[in-house]
Amino acid sequence: GAVVSQHPSWVICKSGTSVKIECRSLDFQATTMFWYRQFPKQSLMLMATSNEGSKATYEQGVEKDKFLINHASLTLSTLTVTSAHPEDSSFYICSARATGSSKETQYFGPGTRLLVL
Amino acid sequence: AQSVTQLDSHVSVSEGTPVLLRCNYSSSYSPSLFWYVQHPNKGLQLLLKYTSAATLVKGINGFEAEFKKSETSFHLTKPSAHMSDAAEYFCVVSSFTGYSSASKIIFGSGTRLSIRP
Numbered sequence: 001g002a003v004v005s006q007h008p009s010w011v012i013c014k015s016g017t018s019v020k021i022e023c024r025s026l027d028f029q030a031t032t033m034f035w036y037r038q039f040p041k042q043s044l045m046l047m048a049t050s051n052e053g054s055k056a057t058y059e060q061g062v063e064k065d066k067f068l069i070n071h072a073s074l075t076l077s078t079l080t081v082t083s084a085h086p087e088d089s090s091f092y093i094c095s096a097r098a099t100g101s102s103k104e105t106q107y108f109g110p111g112t113r114l115l116v117l
Numbered sequence: 118a119q120s121v122t123q124l125d126s127h128v129s130v131s132e133g134t135p136v137l138l139r140c141n142y143s144s145s146y147s148p149s150l151f152w153y154v155q156h157p158n159k160g161l162q163l164l165l166k167y168t169s170a171a172t173l174v175k176g177i178n179g180f181e182a183e184f185k186k187s188e189t190s191f192h193l194t195k196p197s198a199h200m201s202d203a204a205e206y207f208c209v210v211s212s213f214t215g216y217s218s219a220s221k222i223i224f225g226s227g228t229r230l231s232i233r234p
Contacts, residue, residue, distance in 0.1 A: 006160075034222075042226075043224045043225065043226045043227045044161075044207070044224045045224075046222075046224075093161065105149075105151070105163065105166055105168075107163070108160045108161040108162070108163075110159060110160035111159070111160045113158070
């Protein structure tokens with residue numbers, strides 16, 4: 001149980017295009033999902049907290065107009081990188097926390113590798 | 118405020134010998150603590166978690182960790198390393214005071230574990 005999927009697993013796009021990444025909790029409902037970014041050989045950096053039915057909460061320094069987050073259902077959150085540039089190339093990982101969970105456990109997706117040319 | 122420090126960026130051990138990955142934390146609240154493992158180009162997998170129950174926590178693949186409040190530590194150990202243990206390991210601290218989505222988790226900088234034949 002507690003499986004989180006991401007789609008696509010990797011994407012290559014041209015500079016200036018927008019890319020949408022999906023994060024799904026497959027066998028549980030997730031009121032809260034998180035989006036992280038990971039640079040090579042570095043730790044995960046929390047970008048934003050996605051709450052079902054409300055606006056996402058962004059970490060300091062993360063542009064909300066650049067990284068659009070939508071959490072329209074209890075099993076799906078999307079991250080859209082708008083007008084992507086080469087510096088946006090990174091490994092994006094989502095995680096989900098089960099609704100009603102009293103334990104602070106996050107289940108992570110497999111990640112999406114984005115390469116902007 | 119929360120923080121987590123992984124004291125070693127790289128640990129190398131011989132196959133069959135014990136593994137020790139060190140982690141120290143600070144937290145204003147009763148913390149939950151986690152260890153995750155990340156294999157190259159993969160997402161994160163939960164190894165084990167401490168959430169105010171038994172201080173010695175057993176996880177998957179023979180790993181365990183001991184929560185020591187007096188030392189603010191949560192070191193990860195394994196009695197005998199296997200080649201498949203080679204990966205990046207992240208110590209994570211979280212404060213979760215209820216069902217509020219305002220709780221956050223903080224990742225350590227990671228420790229790369231190498232296994233020598």
